[in-house]
Ligand SMILES: *Cc1c(COP(=O)(O)O)cnc(C)c1O
């Protein structure tokens with residue numbers, strides 16, 4: 164059997180520019196700190212929007228009210244590293260490493276830790292579980308970052324999944340195009356394209372993250388026939404305003420990435436300082452709908468605590484007056500739309 168192993172990542176003990184080493188020491192005892200050289204350079208050019216995402220902050224330690232695992236992922240894991248919440252989809256945590264440990268990470272409880280790494284003996288159990296459950300048609304590789312695995316390990320995992328006939332699509336969730344774009348090589352793409360239909364959701368949070376390097380990474384993936392989507396987290400001080408979000412989502416379309424989800428911050432311990440109100444998220448969606456390409460508008464979702472699943476939110480919830488639905492257009496005009504009545508039964 165193939166060994167599951169990681170790509171070599173750079174030294175994380177170095178001092179980061181502008182870093183307060185006392186803060187870093189305190190925070191890193193609970194939550195790991197690592198920033199790729201590429202992302203350090205981006206921070207030096209763009210300041211706070213990048214800095215807030217990657218530099219440790221004492222407020223992470225002050226937030227003790229929220230839960231480490233509000234989505235109950237641990238209790239939805241019938242097999243170590245496999246989360247089965249919806250009937251037809253599973254998430255596999257195939258890596259616990261990332262090029263950058265995002266300070267707002269929903270899996271802050273496990274990323275960068277020593278014991279949550281995928282072990283060679285874990286993966287066959289995941290495969291057995293998926294094989295035995297023929298309702299599972301969509302497998303999402305997540306972590307941590309799956310693209311921190313080396314090409315051979317990815318080939319091993321993907322061919323294992325493709326040997327199960329009821330697995331329809333495979334998705335990869337990765338921040339590598341944003342935080343370590345040089346990892347996306349022609350060799351990697353050659354491996355990935357053997358396992359279509361393959362979808363990849365990446366994770367851009369700010370238009371400054373769209374660079375020639377990240378664009379190049381996305382081009383290689385798209386040219387390998389991989390459909391690219393993006394999941395953004397709504398983050399206070401980073402992207403919680405209309406102009407930033409419009410620039411982000413239209414910029415993504417330009418590099419062939421389709422905005423998929425805008426996530427309301429999960430109630431994860433250590434991340435409270437990033438939370439915005441739902442009103443802010445709805446205002447951003449309202450300002451996009453009709454004003455920019457519909458292709459650029461993501462679904463705004465809350466992943467409900469307790470593992471109850473994602474719920475999509477829309478601005479201007481529509482009220483009903485008799486047979487009329489009262490709708491609001493993108494210019495703010497109210498329009499009465501006559502609905503049909505379904506026959507009873
Ligand atoms: C988000 C998520 C999925 C995928 O949901 P989609 O809406 O299909 O993208 C699957 N399983 C878990 C546990 C999730 O959190």
Ligand code: SF4
Nearest residue numbers: 261264265268307338
């Ligand atoms: S890349 Fe994803 S999994 Fe890794 S720290 Fe950032 S948000 Fe968490």
